[in-house]
Amino acid sequence: SPDSTIKKRRHLQPNYFQSLLKIAFFWVIVPLINKLKPKFIFFPHWSYIVPEEVLNLVECVCFHESDLPHGRGGSPIQNHIARGHKVTKISALKMSKELDAGPIYLKRTLSLEGLAEEIYIRASKIVAEMILDIISNESVPKDQKGKVAVFTRRKPEQSEVHIELKSLEELFDHIRMLDASEYPRAFIRYGRFKFEISRPALRTTSIEADLRITKCLTGDRE
Known part of the structure; x- marks a missing residue:
């Protein structure tokens, strides 16, 4: 397929x-x-x-x-x-x-x-x-x-959520624009873990989304 x-x-x-x-x-x-x-x-x-x-x-x-x-x-x-x-x-x-x-x-x-x-x-x-x-x-x-x-073609590391995003709308756009099979999902690193975010829905005061948690690889933590 x-x-x-x-x-x-x-x-x-x-x-x-x-x-x-x-x-x-x-x-x-x-x-x-x-x-x-x-x-x-x-x-x-x-x-x-x-x-x-x-x-x-x-x-x-x-x-x-x-x-x-x-x-x-x-x-x-x-x-x-x-x-x-x-x-x-x-x-x-x-x-x-x-x-x-x-x-x-x-x-x-x-x-x-x-x-x-x-x-x-x-x-x-x-x-x-x-x-x-x-x-x-x-x-x-x-x-x-x-x-x-x-x-410029996006690089995988650009999928990481950064503090430069200032509003829910900007965060929602960042998540949804990467929600396709050929792009690394939006993600957040926390300690030894990587939180991948997908299927976002923008509400009035929040974003609802799916979350996938994986253990960071050595390269991911650098």
């Missing part, structure tokens, strides 16, 4: 996984492209580099949860929520050698309400509609316009 694939992917080193992908592209994907000669290949929820040789063979289309060129780079949903945004765009773009810099086919609005997993499910439905739109209308992509802003 897609969920199990994502969970397995988290345990692979990025460089190792990228190397496996490159082998798969050249030994499996490229021969298929040459045989089937598709007009498009779509890459929904994709975060790996596609070899330039493949980009030169066929129009490769990916989808980025930001109003490009603002928000190029990693973890766009989490970066938008951390900045207090309530909505963003999904940009369908032609993949290019430069990350998230290709011309745009179309954009659609995406609400950032709810848990991260719920946002991804919502986004997947919008992406499916965008794919049909691109195919049926034979959309021609247009160059990106506007000021470029680049996001």
Whole structure:
């Protein structure tokens, strides 16, 4: 299933996984492209580099949860929520050698309400509609316009709850934006233990959530 694939992917080193992908592209994907000669290949929820040789063979289309060129780079949903945004765009773009810099086919609005997993499910439905739109209308992509802003992909240690969060709303956003299978959950360290927080619900004067307590690994305590 897609969920199990994502969970397995988290345990692979990025460089190792990228190397496996490159082998798969050249030994499996490229021969298929040459045989089937598709007009498009779509890459929904994709975060790996596609070899330039493949980009030169066929129009490769990916989808980025930001109003490009603002928000190029990693973890766009989490970066938008951390900045207090309530909505963003999904940009369908032609993949290019430069990350998230290709011309745009179309954009659609995406609400950032709810848990991260719920946002991804919502986004997947919008992406499916965008794919049909691109195919049926034979959309021609247009160059990106506007000021470029680049996001940095989140690191696992950034999931820790820090005292800089000043309100229940900020804490709620921090917890919910990480509540998806491919991100480390929000957590608090206390002594030898790690408290992972998920499924938050914001009430008037409190947050209700699930809590998972584990013993810290040596690296977690550093």
